[in-house]
Amino acid sequence: MRFLPAATLLIAALAMAACSKVGVPVKATAVSGANSRLDIRYFHRTIRCPSCTRIEELAKQAVEQACAGELSSGRVMWASVNLDEPENAHYDKDYKLTAQSVVLSEVRGDREMRWKNLQKVWDLFNDEAAFTAYVQEEVLAWLNDGQAKSPLPGESQ
Numbered sequence: 383m384r385f386l387p388a389a390t391l392l393i394a395a396l397a398m399a400a401c402s403k404v405g406v407p408v409k410a411t412a413v414s415g416a417n418s419r420l421d422i423r424y425f426h427r428t429i430r431c432p433s434c435t436r437i438e439e440l441a442k443q444a445v446e447q448a449c450a451g452e453l454s455s456g457r458v459m460w461a462s463v464n465l466d467e468p469e470n471a472h473y474d475k476d477y478k479l480t481a482q483s484v485v486l487s488e489v490r491g492d493r494e495m496r497w498k499n500l501q502k503v504w505d506l507f508n509d510e511a512a513f514t515a516y517v518q519e520e521v522l523a524w525l526n527d528g529q530a531k532s533p534l535p536g537e538s539q
Contacts, residue, residue: 417490417491418457418488418489418490418495419456419457419458419459419488419489419490420452420457420458420459420486420487420488420489420521420524420525421458421459421461421486421487421488421489422441422445422458422459422460422461422484422485422486422487422521423460423461423462423463423473423484423485423487424437424438424441424442424460424461424462424463424482424483424484425463425465425470425473425477425479425482425483425484425485426438426462426463426464426465426482427464427465427466427482428464428466430482433504433507434482436507437482437484437503437504437507438462438482440503440507440510440513440514440517441484441500441503441513441517442460442462443514444513444514444517444518444521445458445460445517445518445521446460447514447518448517448518448521448522449521449522449525452525457525458521458525465479477497477499478499479499481504483499483500483501483503484499484500484503484517485497485498485499485500486498486500486520486521486524488524498520498524500516500517500520502516503516503517
């Protein structure tokens with residue numbers, strides 16, 4: 383019984399430590415070509431805080447609302463990926479992840495062409511309308527003309 387409070391604190395500390403919000407932006411351009419696909423992944427850990435769960439729910443809902451046809455046709459793919467599973471651990475380095483993240487990835491054939499971490503999800507998750515608008519704008523920009531309002535690396539957001 384004496385160890386229960388310590389274990390609870392440890393679990394809470396791990397969940398909070400996993401929820402920092404630093405990422406690497408990449409300039410968006412259009413997803414084009416017959417064999418081109420936009421993969422949208424929510425990366426998370428096994429232990430998740432309520433904020434992490436909300437970001438996943440809002441992001442998935444935003445994608446489903448904006449891209450129902452593209453999801454059905456396979457032009458857009460949504461996945462929730464647990465980074466603590468050994469087969470997914472490489473994504474931490476691949477995308478320089480430091481927190482639970484929503485990442486857009488253009489794939490042509492079996493080759494990833496470019497990717498972008500949607501960093502603002504952490505700033506917007508308490509404002510559902512703003513969050514949804516941000517995610518949908520970024521996704522639709524990649525699918526259409528690529529003119530997302532995203533900064534180049536080194537520019538402030």
